[in-house]
Amino acid sequence: MTTAEHTLPMGGLLATLQSIVGSAHVLTGDDLASYEQDWRQRTRGKALCVVRPCTTGEVARVVTACAQAGVPIVPQGGNTGLVAGSTPDASGTQVVLSLRRMAAVRAVDPDNMTITVEAGCILQEVQAAAEDAGFTFPLSLGAEGSCTIGGNLATNAGGTQVLRYGNTRELCLGLEVVTPQGDLWDGLTGLRKDNTGYDLRNLFIGSEGTLGVITAATLKLFPKPAARLTAWATLPSLENACRLLAMAHQHLAAGLTGFEVMNQCALGLVDKHYPQLRVPLWQQTPWCVLIEISDAESETHARSMLERLLEAAIEEGVVADAILAENMRQAHDLWHIRESITLAQAAEGLNVKHDISIPVSQIPAFVRKADNALAAIAAGVRFVTFGHLGDGNLHYNIQAPAGADNRAFVAEFEAQISAIVYDTVRQFRGSISAEHGIGELKRDTLPQHKSPTALALMRSIKSAIDPHNIMNPGRLLSV
Template sequence: MNGLIETLRQAVGANHVLVDGDLSAWEQDWRKRARGKALAVVRPGTTEEVAQVVRACAAAATPIVPQGGNTGMVVGSTPDDSGRAVVLNLTRMNRVRAVDAANLTITVDAGCVLQTVQEAAEAAGYLFPLSLAAEGSCTIGGNLATNAGGTQVVRYGNARELCLGLEVVTAQGEVWDGLSGLRKDNTGYDLRDLFIGSEGTLGVITAATMKLYPLPRATLTAWAAVPSMDAALALLGLAHRHLGAGLTGFEVMGQFALGLVVKHMPQLRVPFQQESAWCVLLENADQESEEHARAQFERLLEAALEDGCATDAVVAENIAQARALWHVRENIPLAQAEEGLNIKHDISIPVSRIPDFCAETDALLKREIAGVRLVNFGHLGDGNLHYNVQAPEEDDMQAFLREHEERVNALVFDQVRKFGGSISAEHGIGTLKVGKLPHYKSPVALKMMRAVKDALDPQGIMNPGKVLLP
């Protein structure tokens, strides 16, 4: 192994091969669910250096764990505890390579922090719409490797839909320059979308060309009280019709979830929490003017009140009010944490089936565990719920998790399967769900995934143990 370390030092410089000291920033996932042990942490500065690292590891049959900001939710970017794997951290590769305004594209190194990409786009007068909680530290390479979602998917899609081209170092250490800025290219298989979402198990994304959009002239936020999940769906349908592509956000939040915010963040104002089973946050981005956006919003909300799918509604008067509403939404996970441990699920269901899914699954859980509390919120516009299960008020949290976690997961995931959903909407598989996948994914699909993995990474050195069991 000393030979490999020496080769890696020559490839990227001795300073950028870490073997001693506290490596926990790279060896542990940020939710501190798992702590692994790396043979070394290697921090290349260029694509060619990445290729050299991969070739050296391939020659030594040494596993490689690609890593960006290490903010993933499913333990997908940290090594196992064998001490055999090299962590390939890309954060030194953080250049914005080019902004092409007329082509509406930006080309960036994989290690660029998401917020840096957003800011570079905005400085050029454009919007890069991918937006999520970790944007200050996650990297675009990690976003692509996990096909990240976030809050604007209802309009702009996931990371995959925002990407036009990739540069990738293959498992053999070859560089594929697929950095296309083309919106149409039908010259063979879609390798780009194969690498996107593969969580570093097929190769290493080293750069990407992403789509830009004109900056909206105005972005407004509204908050509506809705009496039921059926009503929330009716409001979503109305919003699609009234706002078209102006609808950039549609978040639903259950009364109990908002109650936790009221309880633990008393400084935050939560409209309509007491009187309504659900609240919805809507965002409308407009190319025309604030006046136009406001008029559109008012027409929509009037129609919703008339239809009865909303019982009350308010449009933020200014940016501070809009931020305050988003702040409530974004603080639900923190308020949950204040309340104690819970069992989290990042699921998706066809939008039309969400009311039935919730009614049935809520009832099953309440029958199973007396007093259980459901923290339900999410991106309803995309059918994505963070459907979390909190212990009964008086319970010991640790005991609750020990006793119920497996059973609750099985119950929720079985329901997800029954309703045609996905057990991982936006977080991916990593190691956290890799054991569950065979129970919930089509065996035919799994067989094809395995065939593709073996074809592109026959040595099995790319992020082993993630996505697919060895």
């Protein structure tokens, strides 16, 4: 599988693209900087140009022109990904296809409880449109103010409410996609049952732009809860956090919508770089947990359930201390602390990130084993461990020892650290990517953790749909 050779002069392609979207929306030269750098600043590419269509028809014509010229396309939404999956390579021959201008809410169907939006719509705007219509769209991420729904779908993003509502895949009923040949697949049906062959929707979701360009989606909406409450609890161990999760399932049942764990190091970085957030109780115990309940009955009912859970957990010695948010503002402040961990890590300096999933019951054992192995090769290393314990997804990140040169540390130890982490993940039958995707950063590692049969099937699908390797080459799968 190789990228097609150029069959048209590049000047001719640029002129064609300008005729499709207008010269103002074909960017070259100095205008490309923000599109060529990934969010983590791990890689910087060089694009031939950035094209910004505003309709699905324009996307189709752009893809057709690039396919005819044999020029690879890199679809890009908000460019907030963490695995370098939406920035161009260094060749200067790839076209970045930015979907940011395609940001319309096309329709809200209250009776079907769906919303249809274009791929460039910011996640926060989807949430707001759902709210205005009297519903909730539950996908919630730290980058929700800048990430796009197309990017969320392309990476099958997770977030803080997967425990109840599932990943982005579970929130999507239909897609509109432009294929690598420039054809349009209109699958925006909004159907919850459609047993008519292969599930094309789920094939494109999570494909990281390697099979086509998602241009719009029909998404599920949910009734607004009558009440939503948040609690913050301190715990002496990760085992206690798992025990508290089991108790939360018993006490809160389907009302449990969020369960996030954060270690002391992670919260210490937030306290250091964002002291105005006033992280509560973080110095008292090694671990803290955020719990959210969404209740269909009333705030009184929700508060009673959450209080009973916390009282039982304290009585049994599972929880050391706890606070219950008194209003939505306090709840927002607590969640803002959790969502600021990634930014605090970035402020602390370059680090080694891992987005892994492990069976919930095995997470304490995994963390112990990985911590011990890494401490043995790098004295003083800091473990920034946090994430969605409710669905078994940890962000297991490694920071250089305090006062060390972060870049030098990453350059020296990253390969060894990741090898140890991923080997330990395999021992616990976990995944090296829970919600961030593979992109470029994990592409060469994937074959060591995916069966040859699975990889062969994935390559067969890629070759069948994109035989000339036009779509986001070098991402997800190695050629």
